[in-house]
Amino acid sequence: MVSQTNTNKTDRRYESKTQDIAQELIKSTRQNSNIFNRMREQMRWDDKILDWTMSNPGLRVQMFRFIDTIPALQSKTEIAHHFQQYMSAEAVELPNALKGILNFSDPDSFPAQTAAATITKAVETLAYKYIAGENIAEVIKTIDRLRKQGMTYTIDLLGEAVITENEAQDYLQRYLDLMEQLTQKAQTWKRVEGIDLADGEDLPQVQVSVKLTAFYSQFDPLDPVGSKAQVCDRLRILLRRAAELGAAIHFDMEQYRYKDLTLAILKELLMESEFRSRTDLGMTLQAYLRDSYQDLQDLIAWAKERGHPLTLRLVKGAYWDQETINSEQNHWQQPVYNQKAATDHNYERMTQLLLENHEYLCGAIGSHNVRSQALACAIAETLKIPPRRFEMQVLYGMGDKLAQALVKRGHRVRVYSPYGKLLPGMAYLIRRLLENTANSSFLRQNQENKPIEELIAPPIVESTDTDSVTSSKPSTHPPIPFFNAPDTDYADTKRxxxxxxxxxxxxxxxxxxxxxxxxxxxxxxxxxxxxxxxxxxxxxxxxxxxxxxxxxxxxxxxxxxxxxxxxxxxxxxxxxxxxxxxxxxxxxxxxxxxxxxxxxxxxxxxxxxxxxxxxxxxxxxxxxxxxxxxxxxxxxxxxxxxxxxxxxxxxxxxxxxxxxxxxxxxxxxxxxxxxxxxxxxxxxxxxxxxxxxxxxxxxxxxxxxxxxxxxxxxxxxxxxxxxxxxxxxxxxxxxxxxxxxxxxxxxxxxxxxxxxxxxxxxxGGKNAIIVDESADLDQAVVGVAQSAFGYSGQKCSACSRVIVASSIYNAFLARLIEATKSLNVGAADNPSIQMGPVIDPQARKRILEYIAQGKEANELALEMSIPEGGYYVSPTIFSEVNPDDTIAQEEIFGPVLAVMKADNFAQALSIANGTDYALTGGLYSRTPSHIEQASREFEVGNLYINRTITGAIVARQPFGGFKLSGVGSKAGGPDYLLQFLDPRVVTENIQRQGFAPIEGAE
Missing domain, CATH: 3.40.605.10 (Aldehyde Dehydrogenase; Chain A, domain 1)
Structure with a gap:
């Protein structure tokens, strides 16, 4: 935590001016009506969705889950069917308007189709509040509008889940094309003071924001050398072309596990002689991370050595829920602050440190919190920071009135503007909706007209928000509780x-x-x-x-x-x-x-x-x-x-x-x-x-x-x-x-x-994963590939069959093939490798015999070249496999995957259950009825929904199957030890001559 000295220093130097500026900004944001002040009957459906989810936590969860599903659904009938299922959950209290449009029994009926059209249109409208356009033409219109409002921009491509090398190459090419087209458009713009000119210096009129993990499908902190080599090869292409076009590149920050490797790669790359003098580049830090202040101190020292300033975008962070859940599941130290106030406090410290070092790092203050922006303004004005070295940033559709108020004060405002299709953009949309509707959100509190004095008061951090760790060590006092041992976090350089x-x-x-x-x-x-x-x-x-x-x-x-x-x-x-x-x-x-x-x-x-x-x-x-x-x-x-x-x-x-x-x-x-x-x-x-x-x-x-x-x-x-x-x-x-x-x-x-x-x-088993039409394909493709080819398919829980809904079969198969091609096969002690050898020459011989049989009866979808010197077998995929084929029935215990087609969910379950085994199984689905049905009818000892089917954890997922998968109780479960014990009963008659001790009697 920050020392009291630092807190007082901030208050003394900048607090009075911060309060004045914050009062001015917040009043400006409240001048016009907002969705909370409109008459309810005049609200559009997209506004109603936000309003309802803010007032009903149960509805919020179900509505966002449903919205996440929409892009994958193939018809209005499916949309209506899913809408009804999600909204009928017990925890959901429905507003009357929602009850009205859900009043249908047949998802094919006219009322159902009308409901589907209504809700789909509302979600699309909602999405495009936060997405600048579906294509570059729409994005350019958005940029023109922003420039007329006195703002500049940075463009981000939606769909950061890159799981194949083809997608990584495509990501690079799309950015090259984007910069080209934006540069052509920029030639028609007149340079505007504050946006394109500052301190008499031209600023780049084109800026894009990129994510490092999207440049290499196997980006992994465990393999810093290999990841760096792959990423830097592509980044150099991007940076060289950006220099030719005069475009600026900003590097985003993602999940915590990628942070240290991202910073290490950028620090090394941007010290290369070719790029060292570039000042049109930037990085990002997230203030909700406990170690972010130290990271900023390290970056300042690095920037001093580099000798040429870069931009540092300071944000609070967009993955708080994901980071807390991930650390809890892995029993790791929480990387984020647990209190919103602690994040705000750290953000203010970092803002001060950043702006007081503006000659080394140009500050880009990304926040929708009026106080956070006001403090930055106060520091910048007090220190008379040159306009070139300071700007404010907001997300598209999130801080419009605040952005306008900042422009009015004479600050450069850059709008972070994502663009792309709704499907790859859904994760981004959900993050924005979560931010908008969270009780702790400044935007929500401001829209609900919380007293200004409370909104702009300095953040007060409770002493309980320390560097807490989800304990992995048992208490020393009896009875000793059990805690799972945490796996090693290989993002940690020391480990x-x-x-x-x-x-x-x-x-x-x-x-x-x-x-x-x-x-x-x-x-x-x-x-x-x-x-x-x-x-x-x-x-x-x-x-x-x-x-x-x-x-x-x-x-x-x-x-x-x-x-x-x-x-x-x-x-x-x-x-x-x-x-x-x-x-x-x-x-x-x-x-x-x-x-x-x-x-x-x-x-x-x-x-x-x-x-x-x-x-x-x-x-x-x-x-x-x-x-x-x-x-x-x-x-x-x-x-x-x-x-x-x-x-x-x-x-x-x-x-x-x-x-x-x-x-x-x-x-x-x-x-x-x-x-x-x-x-x-x-x-x-x-x-x-x-x-x-x-x-x-x-x-x-x-x-x-x-x-x-x-x-x-x-x-x-x-x-x-x-x-x-x-x-x-x-x-x-x-x-x-x-x-x-x-x-x-x-x-x-x-x-x-x-x-x-x-x-x-x-x-063992002949384990199947079902992928239905509502599945998140990013998640399903990665999960199937990991389950099938992790440890070369030699886990008893490995996926050897995947049963895919016919409507998405071709799309899934094509992506699975490319994802598997992107795996590195080789020696297990090489950190770049995702799939090693099989155990011995006998196993290799047996697996190759099954592959030969598969080639005779089925369509070979993928076979790859493999290294020499070890017992290697290619990850192999067969398509159009019939349920009764040998490779669909017999346990192969190797990297061989049969991909099968199902016309409906009942058929998929029938195929999955149609073997002698019942060990593990998986389902990728966002259809509540399918999840419930699979839980009842999928005949496996361990069923995994929307995750990989390998990696059971003691006490959380006791492991074991039935049928010919085994006999006995589940390992790591509460009744496993009973198999090694004989129970006994001793009965004693304690009566003596008609009397017996009575407990409690004197």
Whole structure:
């Protein structure tokens, strides 16, 4: 937070003048009537929508959701149908006028069609209050009008969601064309003092605003070098052409995760000799970010070194809701201020700092808050800042009267003017509507005639708005609550550096030998296998000892011996070992990420998510066991009934290679914390990672014999342990074939066996995503591509089928193909890569056989070239796939996607449910009835709506399916540990000779 000294300094130097100017400006904005002062019966529908949403929060949410959907709908019938669904939500109190137009039962009827036309027209009218035009011709008309009003402009292209390289190239070309056409038009303008002339100096008559992420579809803070190279290549083209045309370029700021990389790229690019002397360029900072003041200080120092001033646009920020939600979901520190007053206060500090350094950074004050603009005017007039170095900015359609009042005072006003089609502009429109209707919005408060003295008073920041963090650490006081571990934020340079250093260090440790752990001792074995890096097949990750059957028996005997004492160990002591293991995993996070990356070919961010999941399993199951250990009492007069749990005995965990750390950890620690002695037999291709888990459990204090690491051949050692008479629980994750075999083997009663074995088996899926006609295609295309090709399609939750409404099938497929083409395929330890190798040559061979089958029966929509030296398979898309085709029915476990067509939603659900599996599924839709129907009828264990279908989070999304996807309860859920426990009841008759203690009696 800002020191009191700074606050007082601002008040003393500029406050009196700020108050005078603010009084003048605010009175000017209230001179004419506004929508709140019109007679209600004279209001247009677009005005009514704003009026209603301001007075009814429930209606506001549903109305904005509906507006977001409109551009995707294909007919008036669909619009009417969706309008009725959104407005019929329970939380919505409808005004009488809305009830009137919703009074229809058939969306094909004339009243419904009339309602659709009315509301569509209202939304279009609303949109074009904030959008300068659909095309350049309309934009030029808008510019001509602004210039007549004494204002200048900057033009922004709507549709910043660039998800393909074609779109990135198109974005660049559209800006080149835009500058060309605006420059031609500018030749007809007479230069106007204040707009085109300042201090006797010509100002650029053309200015455009651009977003860096739109110049490269794979823009990623994890890959600063690759992102910078791609973006700068295109920015140089833009900057050179702008110089030839005499146009100015301003660089916008976007979401927080892109901020540091955006600033780093611009600082480096604009120091190049070719661009260093340019003064017709600008950057943006957002004052709602807690670190924005420091960023401004850093930019001033950089600008001093550069030696040529740039423009700095100061805004408050447009993604507050998104940033707070994102940080809460990821358990990261909130990057934004929680109070509006804190943002306003920081904005004022930054305004002062910026304008007091106007010789290095020209100030562009972007705000619709009269006080914010008045303070800037007061500082500029007090310091006599030259007009060239100071201007005010407003958004098109948002601060018209304030802009006019500022022009009247003699200030240059620039109007930020987006243009484009309604569909790509919808996200922008919703942001503007949210800003206009928020209770804290200055515009709203001014329109509602809040007392001027309150509106222009200095912002008062409550002391509670500190640098809060959504806690990810458990309380130290019992009972210990569970909090999910946050994934690494690779936008943070320090964390990214740690990741790079860990990867470099682990590479120096490759090739070591790893031995089994039996009865607390690492033992030599008769055989060893090589674990190789699937990204570079010649690179040895490590050699792993394979136990013999004699050693397997030795491990089983050690477990039996340790069970008596481990069973008697309290749940809290067992839980504490898990928590220590979780802490060790957190300490070794970057190292573990590197091992996962190198041994199984998983890119670092996905490896990081896996480590978070492993940490969560430890902490969550620790808390769950402590909860279960309290048992339950069912007492009544004369009788006590105690319900409690005891461990089953010996657990055999057979873990997979595709989540070699998270799943191995989850199954192992669940068995251990429940009091079972546990033998971990990992997949051969991920045995080094399992050895690292072993190191952690030993360091955390697991007793000898309680946990044992027993790598070995599945068909020999695995079968031996599964069939052993002393095995009580088998926890397995892997293929359907092996899982079914284990299930059958475990069902056989062995000589001397006195119990029935419990099998917990997760066996994969043939997962589908449905995309209906109301879906947000930007979101759907990205989500399907990530779900299908993340970790080369080797997640059991991966999307292998996408079922698309026939009306949008071609558009979706074309964009999906281009989005997939834009993925970088290569070695998983290269930060530019989005898709790495498959696990081994056998997997590659099997996947290629499926692709060959697909080529015979289906239409190949995409196959890409791939690098050499590793087990690479192209991301492959087949189109026009029939539901019964092999590639639509059998689990391929690779980057192969079948795209199918559905004529209606019922058919889409039927296709989705038409396999042997029921693991995960997804739906991209903005149709409430489809979402509700899918929730009921989509036969999957985990259904994800309007998001990717991979990446379940412990406790939030317990994971597991049914049908042939597996048997057992959901991992990371409240009943998972019950599978490792036997419940018992002890009943005691406490009557003695007809009397019994009565609770509470004296």
């Amino acid at each position: 990214r550096t740690k990741a790079e250093e860990a990867l470099s260090q682990v590479k120096k440790e490759l090739g070591k030998t790893y031995l089994p752990l039996i009865d607390g001792e690492y033992q030599e074995t008769p055989n060893y296998i090589d674990s190789r890096n699937p990204s570079r097949e010649t690179e040895l990750v490590g050699q792993v000892g394979q136990i013999s059957l004699e050693q397997a028996e030795q491990a089983m005997n050690a477990a039996k011996s340790a069970f008596k004492s481990w069973k008697a160990t309290s749940a809290s002591e067992r839980a504490e070992i898990l928590r220590r293991a979780a802490d060790l995993m957190e300490q070794r996070r970057h190292e573990l990420n590197a091992w996962i990356c190198l041994e199984v070919g998983k890119i670092i961010p996905q490896a990081d998510g896996e480590v978070s999941e492993a940490i969560d399993f430890c902490r969550y199951y620790a808390s769950e066991m402590e909860r279960l250990a309290t048992g339950k009492n069912y007492d009544l007069a004369g009788e006590n009934n105690r319900y409690f749990y005891q461990p089953k005995g010996i657990a055999v965990v057979i873990s997979p290679w595709n989540f070699p750390f998270a799943i191995a950890t989850g199954m192992t620690v669940a068995a251990l914390v429940a009091g079972n002695c546990t033998l971990l037999k990992p997949a051969a291709t991920s045995s080094v990672i399992a050895a690292k888990l072993t190191e952690i459990l030993v360091e955390a204090g697991i007793p000898s014999g309680v946990f044992q690491y027993v790598p070995g051949k599945g068909s020999e050692v695995g079968t031996y342990l599964v069939e052993h008479k002393d095995t009580h629980v088998i926890a397995f994750t892997g293929s359907r074939e092996v899982g079914c075999r284990i299930y059958a083997q475990a069902a056989k009663l062995q000589p001397g066996q006195k119990h029935l074995k419990r099998v917990i088996a997760e066996m």
